[in-house]
Amino acid sequence: MGADMDNKHLSNIIKHNAVVTRRKRNESNAHKSAIVWFTGLSGSGKSTLAHAVENELYRNNCKTFVLDGDNIRHGLSSNIGFNDEDRKENIRRIGEVAKLMMEAGLITMTAFISPFREDRAKVRNSVSFSDFIEIYCYASLETCENRDVKGLYKRARAGEIKNYTGIDSPYEIPEDPEIIIDTDKESLQESVAKVIELLKNKNIIN
Numbered sequence: 001m002g003a004d005m006d007n008k009h010l011s012n013i014i015k016h017n018a019v020v021t022r023r024k025r026n027e028s029n030a031h032k033s034a035i036v037w038f039t040g041l042s043g044s045g046k047s048t049l050a051h052a053v054e055n056e057l058y059r060n061n062c063k064t065f066v067l068d069g070d071n072i073r074h075g076l077s078s079n080i081g082f083n084d085e086d087r088k089e090n091i092r093r094i095g096e097v098a099k100l101m102m103e104a105g106l107i108t109m110t111a112f113i114s115p116f117r118e119d120r121a122k123v124r125n126s127v128s129f130s131d132f133i134e135i136y137c138y139a140s141l142e143t144c145e146n147r148d149v150k151g152l153y154k155r156a157r158a159g160e161i162k163n164y165t166g167i168d169s170p171y172e173i174p175e176d177p178e179i180i181i182d183t184d185k186e187s188l189q190e191s192v193a194k195v196i197e198l199l200k201n202k203n204i205i206n
Contacts, residue, residue, distance in 0.1 A: 018103075025105025029063045032204045033102045035127065036109045036195075039120060039174060040137035041166045042152065043144030045183035045191070046111040049137060052188055053195045054109060062205060065101055067094055067110045082163050088119050095123035102131060107204065115171045133202065134177040135195065139184045141166055178202075 026032050036053070038046040047068050054064045076093055080086040091114050101108040114120050124132040144166065145153040156164035163169040179198050181191045199205045 022103045022105060029105050031062050031107065031206065033063075033105045034107055034131050034133060034199075034202070034204050035098045035102055035123070036107060036133045036135060036199075037098075037114070037120065037123065038109065038111045038135045038137055039114045039177075040183075041139065041141065041144045041171055042113055042164075043147040044137040044139040045147075045181070045188075046113075046137045048188065049135075049181065049183070049191050049195070050109040050111040052192045056192055056196055057107060057199075057205070060205070062107055063105055064107045064109065067098060067101075067108065067112075069112045072112075082169075084116075084163075084169075087115065091116075091119040091123065095126060098123070099127060102127070107199075113165050113171065115165045115169065117172045117175065120174070130202065133179075133198065133204075134174055135198075136174045136177040136180045138180055138182050143184050 022033060036050075038050050040046050047066075047070075050066045050068070054066050057064045072090070072094060076097065077090045080089055091112065094110055094112060094114075098108045098110055120134065124134070139147075148154070152161060152164065153167065155161045156167040165171050179194060181194060183191060186194075196205075
């Protein structure tokens, strides 16, 4: 009955085509919009790098926004937890928001652990191939734990936090990301430069 009711409701929903299209917004912005998906363990440098890249793009008059994991958990996903199904739902929501922001003409950067390949693939497959850029931020688990100012890894190892990625919940390494950033070895400036170069090579920016 529930599925039938959902289908009936969906049959009454008609997608409205915008007059001001993404193409027009991109032309006005003088750059393309895209989803730049930073993924990696907690402490791997995703948020730091995403915001640093945004700052560099902003300096070059690009229209951008960063969707950050902790910020989303305070609002859009404040009603879900951290088991596998909730993590999947969190990434589904982020994917939908990222697509909307891309349609609005923004270079939309997401900084989430997003531990499961299937969930990342679903977002990639929901847009055109060139619209999704996956950036794997690599750092060893030891490095991530040393960077953990909140002490979450320590609490997870002590059993105080359950389903913590990298400890008792898996992280599935991207199989074919557009780029791997080794934050163990590279400086932030070097990492930012590599991402900016990638965006130029992808003709997202000039």
